[in-house]
Amino acid sequence: MAAQLFFNGLVTGLLLALPALALTLVFGVLKFANFAVGSMMTLGAYAAWVANYHFKMPLVTSAVIAAVVVALTAAITNTLVFERLRDRGAIVLLVASMGVSLVIENICRFLFGNNAQGFDVLVSRPIRWMGVRINSEQIMTAAVVIVCLVVLDVVLRLTPLGRAMRAVADNAALAAVRGVERRVIATLTWMIVGGLLGLAGTLAGLDRAIDPLMGWNYQIPIFAAAILGGLGSPLGAVIGALVIGIAEEMSALIIPTNYRQAVSFTAILLLLLFRANGLLGAKAVRK
């Protein structure tokens, strides 16, 4: 039982890792908490669902389409909204991102209604390995996330784009002096973030039903994961996501499953009280 829960938690954590990374990247490079992460996941899930269900595409193609759709949406949102409010401080951007979240969620609701939808995939028999049931969706989730993490790590550490992103995150003015265009980097960051969220939405749609509130329900665990790792730290976000995922699933052993969602909230509270910089240490959390 415990082993099964631990394994499920590991997969949930991997699933959370992508949006947590998306949140932390925006926070690191653009210095505000993007409350539209959840709704962008929802959008990704619906984009993949339309491709898969209406156009009968295989799931892999649908996931790629979802990533592209959300990446473009994120870049457009940046140009239309966030870039215009850039100088107005973190709180204004935060409230604006909440507005964006409301818009995206309700466009999905307008187009697809409140009913839960699911992908058109064959249900396969789970594999048993050392007493743990593993289903094919879980294998797929783990594989996709791990590939994403490796690619992202390479991009951030080794490519000129990654170097430029880290430079803007460290000191935007200094980066500008060295000829790094903040605007271009911001747009590219949003496209990467959108791609991650589109994939995450597709994976989340495999895990549970797709409805307009799907992403919103992930919002608190995502923030918990990113805060746990220290906002702005990509590696921290991944570790934080694994810890939160495992804690959420394992909590079924001690508290009623109805209160699973409260686990992340409690984790956030405890962290802010006792280790406000996150596990790997972020900058200036306290005022």
Next chain:
Amino acid sequence: MSAYLTTIAILVCEAALIGLALNLQWGLAGLVNFGVVGFVAVGAYATALLSPLVGWLPAMLIAAALSALLSGGLALLSIRLEENYLAIVTIGFGEVVRLVLLNEDWLTKGALGIADISRPFSELGVASGNDIAFLLFSIALVGLSFLLLEGLARAPFGRAIRAIRDDPTVSSALGKPVLALRVRAFAIGGAIMGLAGALHAFYLTYIDPSQFTPIVTAYAFMAVIAGGRGSNIGLLLGAGSIMALLEGTRFLKDFISIIDGTQLSALRLALIGVGIILLLIFRPQGLVSEPKRFERDVFPRANERTP
């Protein structure tokens, strides 16, 4: 028709109360509260559960006190932290309140909700007279809260929290107790949100968790942004125009047959989001910008001494 107008007027009163409270917390004190709905729900449930036991007025007061206590506590936990963190903590609070309402059947009757909440002035007889009396009561409540908050905004307390909003470091260097003032602002806001919840419970006489979604929070932010952060008069205008707009669009359902009810409500919410974004970009000061207060407003005779 007049019943419909009464309904709108009472809903505007509720929105105005919530907006006034958020205007104190976010507009004046600069503290983001994305968990508005949680405090309103606590107020509504406390009122519904207590009013059969202790009567409506004590129930309302206890509801306000409970909301104030919870928001003060939450503020203590998180207010020293940067605004991003306060935002997520308050969202989390809202969600936890919803979980408790849904799952603690013994207290809240879960998803079924609490029905037959008796409204004050129901002894006044016929249903329509009862509605008017309740409307007057709601307006009185908004008026009192407005006077209280406007008084606070003009008082030294208001100046201190605005100073903290604009620059906490300077304020604390000037000896202002930053944390204590912030907690107080948050708690007062919480109390008024609790009162709004009480109004909600009394008016609908039936409450369930589905009435308390994050949308309530979005409306409140829209009202504050539209009215003008920091301006209580602007807020009343903002809350009024938004509720009128929202309720007005409910009529559209009868005229437009292409889209169904779900789509119409989705459209309305998307418009709220668009409204928030457009106002932030094009009219950040809102309808009525925050009143600039000068030395002579505070010390009327200051100019006479220095000709």
